Amino acid sequence: MPLHLKKSSLAATAALYLLATISAQAAAPKWVCVSSHSGGWECGEGAAPVEALAKKATVTPPLQRGAKPSSRSRNDFRLIKTATTFDSGIPIAPFKSTPIPSPIDVTATAKSLLPITAPYPVENFSNCEPMQDVVVDPNAPTRRDAPLEIVAEASTRDSGSVTQFEGNVRIRRSDQYLEAQQARYEQQQELFEAVGDVRFREPGIDVSSETARIELNTNRSVLTGSEYRLPQSHARGSSTRLIREGSAKTLLEDFSYTTCNADRNSWKLRAAEAELDHLEGKGTAKHVRLHVKDIPVLYVPYLSFPIDDRRKSGLLAPSFSSSNVNGFDLSIPYYWNIAPNQDMTITPRYLEKRGTILGLEHRHIDRQGSSDLQFEYLHRDKLYNDQRGLIQFRQQRSLSDNWAMEIDFNHLSDDTYLKEVGSGLSVSSQTHMLRRAEVSYTGDYVQLLARADAYQPLSGNEPYQRLPQLRLDAITPKGPAGLYAGIDSELVRFAHEEQTPTGTRLDLWPRVGMDLEGASYFLRPALSNRFTGYRLDDVTPGDSESPTRNTPLFSLDGGLIFERDAGESTHTLEPRIYYLKVNDEQQDELPVFDTNRPEFGFDQLFSENRFNGADRMGDANQLTLALTTRSIDNQNGHEPFTLSLGQIFYFEDREVTLPGETIEQNNQSDFVAALDWRSRSGLSLNSALRWNNQQDEIDRGTVQLHYQPQQDKIINLSYRYLRDELEQTDVSLLWPLGRRWHLLGRWNYSLLHEHTLETVAGIEYDSCCWAMRLAVRRFTQDITSEYNDSIMLQVELKGLSSVGDNIESLLEDGILGYSRDNSRYIDER
Template sequence: MKIAKIGLILSAGLCAAHAHGQLVCEVQSFDFTPPKIADGTIEVTSDAAQIIKDELAVFEGNVVIKTRDSIIQADSANLRENGRTIVASGDVIYTDELLQVESLGIEANAELELLQLQSTDYKIRGINGRGGANLLSISTEQGVILEDVSFTTCPKGGEDWRIQASEIAIRKGKPFGEAKHTRFYIADVPVFYLPYFAFPITTERQTGFLFPEIGSTSSTGIEYEQPFYWNIAPNIDTTISTRFMTNRGLQLKNEWRYLTEQHSGELQLEYLANDIDTDLDEPRYFYRLSHKGKLSENWSVTADISDISDNNYIVDLRSDYYNQADTHLYRQAGLSYFSDSLDFSMFIRDFTTIGNFDDNYRALPEAKLGYSTALNDWLEFDVKSEMAYFDNRLDQRPDAFRLHVEPSLSIPYQRAWGELLAQVSVLHTYYNQDIVEPSTTVLEETVDRTLGQARLYGSLIFERPQDVANDQYMITFEPKAQYLYTSYQDQSNIGLYDTTELLTTFSNIFRGQEFTGLDRINDNNQFTLGATTRIIDNNNRELLVASVGQILYLDDAKLQSSQRDDNRSAIAAEVDWRVNQNWFLHSDIQLGNQTNKVERSSFSTEYRLDENRLIQLNHRYIRELSGEKIDQFGVSASWPISQNWHWVGRYYRDFERSRTTESFVGIEYESCCWALRLTVQRHLATRFNNDGFRDIDEFDSGIALQFVFKGIGSGSGKVDMLSQGLFGYRQPFVLN
């Protein structure tokens, strides 16, 4: 499938100077400090002055006229009626807090509160833009009105684009300016026309039409989306959009936002009544509700609820909130309480599964309660409890009620040089399972499981200052050890409701649990040994963190789901290294004990000179995952070619299948006031077939062309081009 897309972007921001041969643009601006004079007073200075009675004052040479709100510079000026009328000529420059205007002549009338300038060149404060107007009027009643006006962010002599309008009005007290009969020009060629549009001049919102979005893809055909913004109240607004697609029909989109002192949220709705490109007789839709709020100092509520009409909705129609590679849309809402000793939460957890997968369990609801208190200076008492009801849409799968209580006594001892923890716990879980008849499983309707657990954990911190190349660093060595014992009970009569196997990473080996959730708790009689080393600079910033660890099993596991082939786990290691201010590296690895082969590994390194110049390498390896081997390599890069040209690219290779999974390249030409972007990509198709399975053997390719007019609207950086596509770009790690 080939996809072609053409877009128009209006980009905000001032041109900035870039070093190392990158584009350098002169930022046009002006300073204005209001004169410190009394309101209603006019102060005039000049080389020569002549006053004729009280009717006329004539000033010649370097004339400067100051009021409380403005400054006028001119070659000559006449003041009549004691300053009520001012006429200035010559090289006139008018400056106030909003505008700086160069003109051949200016006339001001104090009684009408009107100022007019003819044949002007102007600059707008806070915007890297300029233009000209045949007539510029400033009045207390009307605000600023420019007639037969032009606007551009390009430097003089390089007007690659401009806006021409019959009138632009910036009215007093209104947050938006208005433009009439507006033509967009590239060079001297008109490319776009709007009879009317409003543009912001403050951060305040106002009801009106926004810039339309125009594009074309093979999936949607030619599409035109027109958003309308409604500022309902200072804390409530909505954007209503109509999106017409020649291949699919008319789609309605709506976004609501609300904000109070304690609550905030968004609601997105998308609806396509009849998709003419599919055989579906039902409408296609998407909705998402996101809410966060505080009920009091301790109580809070959250919600994140999404759903789509069919598996291919995101692939066919795109989404601003989900990626086409996503497999789940989460739906959850909950209530939480937090205090120094007591934590409580109750959630309803559900999700929409995209594709033909066995439906997972929903928690309707899930409640957790935790309590902690100090019995004396040495002994602490904690209790963790959880209650959940698991529901499944499939009739052949059992529903279940689960109650878990886990009291524990611990002796924590913490000092600057290390830590010691001794803890004993009782893990009691009760299940009531709704067995589906006729049953072919060994599940039992009622199950009581009680396990005992003892933990002894200790760690030490050794520090040593070290001078390297006249810089001082702190090097630490932090050995840690843990003994864990957990009793055994047969758990084959318990279903799997929220449980999956954990990976053998360094952070997981000290948990003592091989599974998420509570449906499987493995028996343990084991030692865990590990160590971490750090290099810390004078700013208390970690330059290197490296960790390695392994579990030593004293007994074979009795739990069937946790049986092992050896008396030691895989060796787990992790490294985060800030080599210098430009080089970063992250890696984690699990090395098999018996085979001495790598079971899992990931590697990422990034060379970054500045915001737009970077190279990133990634590799991921898994020896066995659901019967398949994963061996993938990726590279992403962003780099300037010359002063005006910039290149970005991304490439991912699957070595196991000997094929390219994604390739992406983008090139941009940028001047000081406009840019042109061309992106080409090819990646694995993610569309679902009629059986609900993703097609892993077909590819999609696409091309997109974007014009960027710098100076108005919203914009994005060059690296943002890498966010497009199947994988996208993200920084792989962050050190403090």
């Protein structure tokens, strides 16, 4: 970026600082200069009364910070300070002049014309030395209002309007600073020329050059032999000729660009010419060459790239990988910045064994909501000789302060598209695709919902479609003694292409209750009645087309909170008791549309219904006893330790079941426990346990140990167990091997089937200006499927682009605690 001094009225009302020293044996007179009415200079020693000078010119005091300048003509000058000594101690040659009667006080030195700078840290460049950037004084006058201040060791003026400054010349206007050994100012043309060790600085740019030419009247600047630095993007480079056309454009000839530290050029771009459009936030270059260690490795005849954080249209970095299922996989996305609030990415993707997929994603966002449309189309799969693809559309909008809408539509050409073309376990293991549209209202005491649900099955049974579903939930404000009343209601029409019966279900659940609580206790009795009725189609002969169920309920929830102050923390002991009584109502004739059993855990100890959904209301006469203890940090309120234990005691058999289940006759539920512990050293432990009292063994258990003492050090160990169904271990890590190398990996193994589900092993190198990630992956869709093997490589040129497969998304899904910035740590060596 070239030197740029904007044209303004004060560009012509300059203040000259002429500082000099003489020998230590004699004191020098103070020289004061002002412009005469004829356009020349009148200078002299300051020692006499001011009357003679006052008739010819007016000397105004220095412009104070925050003050507004007086109105002056373009060619008027104002002297605001002079000095008899300069920091370097070099003497000044006196001007030919007439004596000036009175001296002017000296209040500044050349140091005042040097900028105050500070390191500017840039995200993703923490391994680099931060560049120094100019600190902006919020109280300083703007460039338009600020005076042009000049300090030099010597100056001369010819008979015309040209002034020559020599020796450590320093020029300042507001937050712009120029330094040079020599400078020449032509007053009539408003032209500055600087030669020798030229350096220009302003917020966001620092340029060193051999020469500089600044035209104040046209805002045009030309610098030759330039070395530039951009602190806010940690970029630097060179240009044989740099032309600044005002604040809109910058032209560069034979330029280079890199984000590496000054002592190491791991990579750089070189081009014959480039143009930076500061209004659009983009740059274009012709005949671009990418150099790695000064070796050219890539040539591009034309390149468009961003120069700030604004989005711009253009090609994105290609990604590639290789697998035994699809062969070589190459994607070349094109980004289209349609408007500030919407964009589109068009991605041709070539799969060696299948063909070419055209992908499209359109995003839109505004104050009312957002939308996302994704489309993929494979004209002819080489393996199936058929068309394949998908469509996904999601939209969320706020219709008013209380009303909102949401659409989620997904469609696949076939059931195996995601498994065969998808990139991971989480994508390829979906069992159905959701299609939903809903409108909702949320008020202080009322909630409304109108929804339509449908599904595209991928494997297994297809859920019932809800066409439509209407919900109304309401509650009154708390009255005296915490008394309240409320109702949960739902009307749903269930449809299915294959299963019967279908029909409509009405569910009404009114309730009254009390909510009594204090600092050390709570008590919540509640009485309710649940009515559920059906209007069924295609029923089995002999079954009712309109069965109903009417079930009264009573619950009582209470607890105490005991606290003990332990200095830096508070320890609590929280016993809790919950009684539930639900009458036994015959429900075998009721259909099962959307009801199942949730996993039994600590939260289920306090649930009014042991089933999810309205098709079953579990009978109950039971008492829950639970105990929670926790440690609370008194400084920040965090809970480093929480332990919860509980169990249900049954007074009667549970006769309400789902089809295929038997009556439950045990007197006690499984014993459940949940533990959450976190240390300040980065070690945490989460565990959940369900103990079967009847068989004295564990029914379900999970243990997860997470160690992350700092952002780029992660070790995860987890174990999951579900009796007779699942037993898996999962180990993952990200660990530094020195200052810049990182080891990463994951191993997911089924102990029950003695089968590896997924293995990822990789290495990462992260330097100041580039990073490389190499990973090898093997995974399977299920126990019976063949392995899918792939090799992924990603090379990132920081501040420019990345080339290769997007490994980071895979690591974020597979390594708990991993994020894009995990390996960005400060190199202190």
